[in-house]
Amino acid sequence: MRFMQSRLSRPVALVYRGPASLPGCPEAVAELLAASDRGFDIHFTGPRERVPLSSDSLARAALYAQPGGDTLEQAYRHLRDQREAIRGFVGGGGRYLGFCLGGYLAGATPGFALLPGDTDQYIDTRRATVRTEDNTVVEVRWRGRSRQLFFQDGPHFDIDTDTGTTxxxxxPNKAIAAAVTPFGAGRVGVVGPHPEATPDWFTDAGLRYPQGADPHTACGRDLALDLVDAVMAG
Structure with missing residues (x-):
């Protein structure tokens, strides 16, 4: 495939862009991956992109990223024909990275069934600190440190943590907000909030940018890069 023949020494990252995502979400993920020290060769993939989402394109990639989007049921209708290709890619040693809707899609009802368990709405969990599906900010504890991240009806992950899951x-109610878990020979990294969210996401939603965050970058970029490194490890 021509798009991957010029820089074969760099790991290829495919970022989905299409009807199962929302404008700005794929671009934020691509910007995040460009900031990683992994040296990714980044390409958008989808029905209207130069790189189709298929078994052939995934076979030439190291990472597939599924960004945020609209509703789970609608997104899955657009992606269900690629379900087995994505499962085969990850099971064979590839990496899957899912943000918000991409995290939901890593689950099974409906989804790609890449997790040792499933996903559900955080807002419906007991003692959830957020009850609205609207854009807001949620507090998480990331590797023991409290942080505030952009949030829009993201999932929690009801998964078995005795299967090599990190x-x-x-x-705040101890529900899992971000995790990395094995699937076959590959790894799956998922996050419910949006650590990749750029400052304009907050501005457009009328939200106050978290105190202490760099106004020139995604406020959770260090956390998002931690997720990238964790899913690529091993």
Missing amino acids: VLATY
């Missing part, structure tokens, strides 16, 4: 972050 829990990176929890919500």
Whole structure:
């Protein structure tokens, strides 16, 4: 495939962009991956992109990233034909990275069934600190440190942690907010909030930017890069 023949020494990252995402979400993930020291060769993939989402394109990639989007049921309708290709890619040693909707899609009802368990709405959990589906800010504890992140009806992960899973972050009620877990020979990294969210996301939603965050970058970029490094490890 021509798009991967010029820089074969760099790991290829495919970022989904299409009807199962929302404008700005794929671009934020691509910007995040560009900031990683992994040296990714980044390409958008999807039905209207130069790189189709298929078994052939995934076979030439190291990482597939599923960004945020609209509703789970609608997104899955657009992606269900690629379910087995994505499962085969990860099971064979590839890496899956899911943000918000991409985290939901890593689950099974419906989804790609890449997790040792499933996903559900954080807002419906007991003692959830957020009850609205609207854009807001949520507190998480990431590797023991309290942080505030952009949030829009993201999932929590009801998964078996005795299967080699690393829990990176929890919500205040201890529900899992971010984790990395094995799937076959590959690894799956998922996060419910949006650590990749750029400052304009907060501005457009009328939200106050978290205190102490760099106004020129994604306020959770260090956390998002931690997730990238964790899913690429091993």
